[in-house]
Amino acid sequence: MSTRDEYSAAVLAPPRARRTRGRPRSQHARQAILDAALDLLERDGYRAVTIEAIAAQARVGKPTIYRWWPSKAAVVLDAFVTRARMQVPVPQRGSLREELGEFLETAFQTLGSGAAPIVRGLMAEAQTDPVFRQAFWDIFISARRGALAEVLERGVQRRELPENTDVDFLIDAIYGPMWYRLLVQHAPVDATLAHQLVDLVTVRAPVCP
Amino acid sequence: MSTRDEYSAAVLAPPRARRTRGRPRSQHARQAILDAALDLLERDGYRAVTIEAIAAQARVGKPTIYRWWPSKAAVVLDAFVTRARMQVPVPQRGSLREELGEFLETAFQTLGSGAAPIVRGLMAEAQTDPVFRQAFWDIFISARRGALAEVLERGVQRRELPENTDVDFLIDAIYGPMWYRLLVQHAPVDATLAHQLVDLVTVRAPVCP
Amino acid sequence: MSTRDEYSAAVLAPPRARRTRGRPRSQHARQAILDAALDLLERDGYRAVTIEAIAAQARVGKPTIYRWWPSKAAVVLDAFVTRARMQVPVPQRGSLREELGEFLETAFQTLGSGAAPIVRGLMAEAQTDPVFRQAFWDIFISARRGALAEVLERGVQRRELPENTDVDFLIDAIYGPMWYRLLVQHAPVDATLAHQLVDLVTVRAPVCP
């Protein structure tokens, strides 16, 4: 099992180059802010997460937050990513169907356990804040796309998918329905969906003959 | 070509039963509000759309807005739906691939012509306002799902899709990637995507032999 | 012509005893701070003078300022006093009317050349900061009162003022109107005022017979 882990926090919040002079950044404050953000998120929902509330709960000055994160969404993203340690484990099984199935089941399970409201909130935020949308892509979306790409590319190498497969499209075909259900909430994101998606992208004409 | 058109405005905002007595609702004010909402949306983006700004631009009192719509998003949705006349035309061609292709191309074209920022904003709003999410489903999402279901079900009847096809899942498989691209904005929602989606759901093992 | 010059800087800010060990105080920093304070004062007014701005302009750390002065007003007072060299020259002419006239004309002239906004700001500051009020008295006010007292007392000795003259009250009667006009800004502090004040305190009943 390998791991992808390259969403450097620097992408989120590099508002100033690290000087060697001056008082160093307080790691205690940083952690208190991230903890407060997640705590509020879980307790009262995305609506209740405000910079003011985070500052109060973390016993921190508001400017300390603004010094390091450009927006509320950036804090939440950072908190979410940091807590989840955000490894996106890529399973090694032997067949595309097995690996993809496991990969998606794991991912969907995570969403079931409290993460769904958070990622929904982040995606919503990304719609109104272009700066955050970029950070969201860099830190969250692209890492997951990369992991899924690894799985699919191994499938191509093993000839389980046609050689000319458009991997990027397949990724959209898999993550698209997941996000759609996540956001519209008309149907669950569960193991059944995982299997249907596996079928959708593997049981196809090219592998017929 | 048939049409679906059932987004009754009543779903959005029936805050009070229509009395027969008293001054009737001003249609002029209603239209000015909807126009102002769209105008702001197009000119300054979703961020700039506030009840306050709509009222000012429409030269209308804020309570007049609150009297008829429960939230900013409801106004925008109403404005969008009203302007676009919101027919979801279902093509009649003869083959699933042709009908589905045309259906999706038409839909994606609409998104390209200014509608994309609006629907992105609406979807974002739906994430934080449960009441609006329901309205968004009732008025916007379900109408489109219904139209697409019609196309797919005709495909099943024509034996172009297997009899036990999970139509609802197929709808997710088609609208999912569209929304995903719309929201993440990493790739265009265009004719190419339409064709890839047609292929994805039609060129499958079951129809092979 | 004698001189009064006793505004020991010690009154303003003796926050720590001078150690003989260690790096000595940077005279360059001290001067840069005082210069920056006056520069800001003249360029942008008292409002713009903040510790933060002084530190930035002087390219000095904020703690360096706080180490040597207790407040913003103390810096400004020090800067003002230092620049103006703050001699309060006491003229020697022969008659009270001549000496007092010259003394006041000189004083008022100084106020006209940029000093007015500074002393107004200092007096304002003294109203909200008791510590600074004491320093302001010690360094600025009392020196001027002392000089004026000298002039008046010589007038008493020369019998130009009655023997039982309340010199302290006369000082108030002279500096009072000056400050009043300075602060309220309804009338100029100029030579005319100087002459009227000379008349006011000299052409009086006691010297009549």
Added chain:
Amino acid sequence: MSTRDEYSAAVLAPPRARRTRGRPRSQHARQAILDAALDLLERDGYRAVTIEAIAAQARVGKPTIYRWWPSKAAVVLDAFVTRARMQVPVPQRGSLREELGEFLETAFQTLGSGAAPIVRGLMAEAQTDPVFRQAFWDIFISARRGALAEVLERGVQRRELPENTDVDFLIDAIYGPMWYRLLVQHAPVDATLAHQLVDLVTVRAPVCP
């Protein structure tokens, strides 16, 4: 005994013309704000008076304060003026010395009973806020100068002061020392000062013979 009372509150806070349309201004809120301002002033001093504290104490939104007063000082001035009902009574006695003495004693007594810190704070504020300085003049200073002018002019008419008396200067000669002592706080503003000032402006050469 006559009265001067022309400090129309309009000078302080006429930020918008009174429209006949719209919800009328809440007198309850207005009074609560003024009461809170004075209460804070008396309890904790000028330093403690902040818009935030006033709003909290008055149970009023901050914007409601900013809607009607341009600054903290304006609120305090309005509160002070309103409470004191701000009549400046002009005594009618028969002789300048009697009338002036009574006038000043009354004025100084008021300052002794809690008003001193307030007017000191207001004068300080006037030094850094030009808009407020104008209001302070219009509402407070000029009314008092007017009352004193009345007393002095009657003295001129009665030939107790020379015909060509510069009344404006005499006003400065009287109020100047008062303010000077008020601000510098080196000597009391009391009945003794009142009598000395009466002597200063009346027992003069011209009335000698």
Added chain:
DNA sequence: GACTAACCGAGACGGTACGTCCCGTCTTAAG
């Protein structure tokens, strides 16, 4: 034709959160 219910505009209200400024203190590394 007067009444009256419900609408309309305007705009003030209490309130929340915003993002910023500056305070005075602290913690570094460098000199």
Added chain:
DNA sequence: CTTAAGACGGGACGTACCGTCTCGGTTAGTC
């Protein structure tokens, strides 16, 4: 031991909108 740098907790600022609440003034039916 001071310095420049700069982060820290904190408090207040003035603003933008929120959603609600009066107002005075229409605008239709209904009586």
